[in-house]
Amino acid sequence: MGSAGASKQAQPSQTGANFGDGSDLYVAAIRLSEQPFTLEMRVKPIEGRGMICNLDGMLHVQTNEKSSSGPIIGIPTSTDDYLLFSSSTPLNRGQWNHIAITYDGESIGCFINGSKTEYDVYHYDSVDSRLLTETIPPIKLTKFWGNPGLTMGGNSLTASKAKRYPYNGLLGELSITRGVIYTDSFNPPQTITTTTDCICHYRFTSEKTPTVEDLCGKSPSAILTPYK
Numbered sequence: 001m002g003s004a005g006a007s008k009q010a011q012p013s014q015t016g017a018n019f020g021d022g023s024d025l026y027v028a029a030i031r032l033s034e035q036p037f038t039l040e041m042r043v044k045p046i047e048g049r050g051m052i053c054n055l056d057g058m059l060h061v062q063t064n065e066k067s068s069s070g071p072i073i074g075i076p077t078s079t080d081d082y083l084l085f086s087s088s089t090p091l092n093r094g095q096w097n098h099i100a101i102t103y104d105g106e107s108i109g110c111f112i113n114g115s116k117t118e119y120d121v122y123h124y125d126s127v128d129s130r131l132l133t134e135t136i137p138p139i140k141l142t143k144f145w146g147n148p149g150l151t152m153g154g155n156s157l158t159a160s161k162a163k164r165y166p167y168n169g170l171l172g173e174l175s176i177t178r179g180v181i182y183t184d185s186f187n188p189p190q191t192i193t194t195t196t197d198c199i200c201h202y203r204f205t206s207e208k209t210p211t212v213e214d215l216c217g218k219s220p221s222a223i224l225t226p227y228k
Contacts, residue, residue, distance in 0.1 A: 016173075017171050017212070020050070024224055025224075026222045026224055027225045028152070028200060028219065030055070032141060036103050036180050037178055037180075038177045040099065040101075040176075040177070041099045042096055042191070044095060047168055050167035050168045051164075051167055052171065056143060058141040058143055060155070070089045070090050070117060073110065075108070078144060079144045081123065083124075083139070086119055097112065100182050109180070121136055150176075152171060152174055154166040171204050172203065174204075176199040178197040179197060200219035202222050212224075
């Protein structure tokens, strides 16, 4: 584990925002021009499939329908095709979990509660999905359609009602930091550390009326936005 810049430790997140009814989500004007990066989240999933976040239409993270499976990282390769990275390490339902996802410009790394996880990779299109057994070529994050930036608690605002996939559980914190912070398994922090390389760091409170704090002092405003 390593990080650039001075750091400060946020206070533990005892609660978080719940987006399970699918009526709204948080949107922040963040573009993924900063690469490589590390995405970190503290989540307390309950059940079912749900979109925790969508980063500018280039990468999204969702919970799996199967409680025995870990989160899924989706990366579009065209307007109709995705690579889906399905983690083999399950999230602890009903408990707080730390998720870290790294992108070094060519490959994806995933850490669940500090443990580096393996994953199966599927190619998904509008017809079907298939498990890829061949070597995955270098991954380039590409924007294939419009998106309002970083959405948290559900899919993009442009998604149809059937494809919103609201996240059912609590979202406590979410941060994006420049560079790859984690390369090997580590002791997961109780709260996410903010560094000078922080792009954004949000902490969510209150389940019924979600509120959000900017923990690094320079995060773009995260606005609670209803679906149209």
